[in-house]
Amino acid sequence: MSLPQPDLPEPAHPAVDSMLSRKFGREVANYFSGSPLNRVSFLRPDHAFLSQALKHPDASFLLFNKLEPLLKSPTEIAYAKFADIQPIIGDDPYAKSEEDVIKEYNSATYVPQLIFLGIDERKEGFAYKDRYKGQPYFAVDVSPKGLVTEAAEALIKSCQAKGLEFSKGRMHMSLPAQEAAIYAEARHLLDWNARNPYCAACGYQTLSINAGFKRTCPPKDVAPSVQNSERPPCATRTGVSNLCFPRTDPTVIMAVVSADGQRMLLGRQKRWPKYWYSTLAGFLEPAESVEEAVRREVWEESGIYLGRVVIHSTQPWPYPANLMIGAIGQAIPGGEEINLGHDAELEDAKWFTADEVREALQVGTSGLGEDAGPGYKEGGLRVPPKTAIANQLMEAVVAGFASGAPMI
Amino acid sequence: MSLPQPDLPEPAHPAVDSMLSRKFGREVANYFSGSPLNRVSFLRPDHAFLSQALKHPDASFLLFNKLEPLLKSPTEIAYAKFADIQPIIGDDPYAKSEEDVIKEYNSATYVPQLIFLGIDERKEGFAYKDRYKGQPYFAVDVSPKGLVTEAAEALIKSCQAKGLEFSKGRMHMSLPAQEAAIYAEARHLLDWNARNPYCAACGYQTLSINAGFKRTCPPKDVAPSVQNSERPPCATRTGVSNLCFPRTDPTVIMAVVSADGQRMLLGRQKRWPKYWYSTLAGFLEPAESVEEAVRREVWEESGIYLGRVVIHSTQPWPYPANLMIGAIGQAIPGGEEINLGHDAELEDAKWFTADEVREALQVGTSGLGEDAGPGYKEGGLRVPPKTAIANQLMEAVVAGFASGAPMI
The missing domain is CATH 3.90.79.10 (Nucleoside Triphosphate Pyrophosphohydrolase)
Known part of the structure; x- marks a missing residue:
């Protein structure tokens, strides 16, 4: 069973014709909503899940260059495969636990932003613990930057050689509704991560965790240029702070x-x-x-x-x-x-x-x-x-x- | 005419009995909503307005010590007058234009947070340009800090001598609904300002402007300890950035x-x-x-x-x-x-x-x-x-x- 979509063809679900809907009419699903993905948000801290989803042959990757999405045409997203982006994100950015990733934080290293968007439960193939099944979707920032500049430029060129394009302009309103919703999730999160490299509570650089849905202010920074690897205390490290979570x-x-x-x-x-x-x-x-x-x-x-x-x-x-x-x-x-x-x-x-x-x-x-x-x-x-x-x-x-x- | 309140006594407005309300029943105004204040948000950048409102004898100030509000009792806010807080905020923090305040930014100076909450249009007295009339409300952070430590401690003592208290505990759900709404506005904004002293885009300290409803990343910092008063470029200075505005x-x-x-x-x-x-x-x-x-x-x-x-x-x-x-x-x-x-x-x-x-x-x-x-x-x-x-x-x-x- 997958999460109901209000834009499923009629008859959607018998309940849609029940009392609420008779009084209110069918739910209006506005553009950019109606995503086919189940975000399984509770699995984001689970690096074993993320790692398996990432490397599964069905995994689909939506690529962005400076917030511009890779499209086949104005009405179609061009999805990449793991092999395409491996030169940029490495063999497995989810190999280690979050705890270890935070411990080894090095502000001098550029880590391309990777977002786990969810699984499309309509498609079989990938399964985790035999309970969460569907095609995994990710978004990746392939902007040429830091040590990945060369690999990113090569990937961008090979995409362009296939006739694909990183679509300029801000609005992508010609995509079909469900594709638009996937794109919207990816864009919102890539933008939030890119826009918030520093901690608003203490001014130090932060690190993306939780598959792109959280930023944390690590207590240590092992970058060689940093004189004292222990950072001062930060308010976001005690209790839960909204500063660590995406803003809407x-x-x-x-x-x-x-x-x-x-x-x-x-x-x-x-x-x-x-x-x-x-x-x-x-x-x-x-x-x-x-x-x-x-x-x-x-x-x-x-x-x-x-x-x-x-x-x-x-x-x-x-x-x-x-x-x-x-x-x-x-x-x-x-x-x-x-x-x-x-x-x-x-x-x-x-x-x-x-x-x-x-x-x-x-x-x-x-x-x-x-x-x-x-x-x-x-x-x-x-x-x-x-x-x-x-x-x-x-x-x-x-x-x-x-x-x-x-x-x- | 003042902005309609859904919790006004019956009959509120004839329109409330119109088609929408007949179908939906009366609007449910939940606790912490239903503020009696008109925020006149468009006047916040107008330092002449703020200055006149601040110094008007009717102006009422809700005081907070470390986010704890000054109360007469669990059901009544204790409002202060301008004379009470003058030793903390100075003669007129709104004397200069915002432009000048930004130009003279000095990160070494502690400026107590002051918020303009709005005007209560039910009460006559203060008027601006003969159009915006009502009792002005402000919130002030009187936590003992920096150069205001002594003055703040004296104010806190004098409040306590009058039997008033900075109410401990996070929830203030025993206030009457309209007072609760004023308190909620003040608390949300004081907390946001206190929680975001640094710019998430560049890591430098920010400055409160727009009567407490905006934070800006000044291009210069004249603090004597700062080696180069010109700061590097910051993304929040080009165009409008949500990082400058309160988060909800x-x-x-x-x-x-x-x-x-x-x-x-x-x-x-x-x-x-x-x-x-x-x-x-x-x-x-x-x-x-x-x-x-x-x-x-x-x-x-x-x-x-x-x-x-x-x-x-x-x-x-x-x-x-x-x-x-x-x-x-x-x-x-x-x-x-x-x-x-x-x-x-x-x-x-x-x-x-x-x-x-x-x-x-x-x-x-x-x-x-x-x-x-x-x-x-x-x-x-x-x-x-x-x-x-x-x-x-x-x-x-x-x-x-x-x-x-x-x-x-």
């Missing part, structure tokens, strides 16, 4: 409806194409509930006062480390006057009718850099594509999210 | 119901009192949606396979920096067998009937360190108190969250 920044994104439910508020930034609007969004702040963050952001950016806020769905967003929490909020009567003068983030904000939004969802969607579709008429509203949670929130409101009847 | 860790917490909706899964940790169970919970991982994280955590900890997941409400949790995202998930038929052998976090997990949970919510709630209430009979289920989102999730399921009819 919660953001709120919200479809705002008028008090009478007839209109939807959308805003636009200056750098966006003409006629393009989207839902408002912003970072959740310390000690805010999501509902409070939604009310604050909407007021700060548009001057609108919201009453009730309902959470709709969520979307991982690996640029670099966000969790987008999608909500629908309703203005209070008398609180609908737009004021862009508080926080000057938006160039414009406007109330749109249901018909305007409905038409835009049909003919005016596209990526930010793309042209609107063939049905679009100049001057009409343009909105984000289906891969954006903003689009899903607009769709939900127009379709009458959770109400049985249209909201607007 | 999203966690998921979920009431799990059986496929037929008749039972609820609860688990217990070894260190909890006998008969005490709660909902399962865990950290969201990189590039997971909340719905995926809920399914993963429930499977890892209990072996149960979930289908549909619905988000219920959220709770800020300032120990040290969590956002608890509360959800309700439903097991798929055939996926209800408990297996504690994957991730060994729980001592036990068990299916309970609606009646068992209902009774526990009536007679078996209490804080972890407290005795169960008078109606509790030894051997009955014990569960967390109303201040915990776990309790609210159980209540929601028993009351038939969003279904019109009981879920279990």
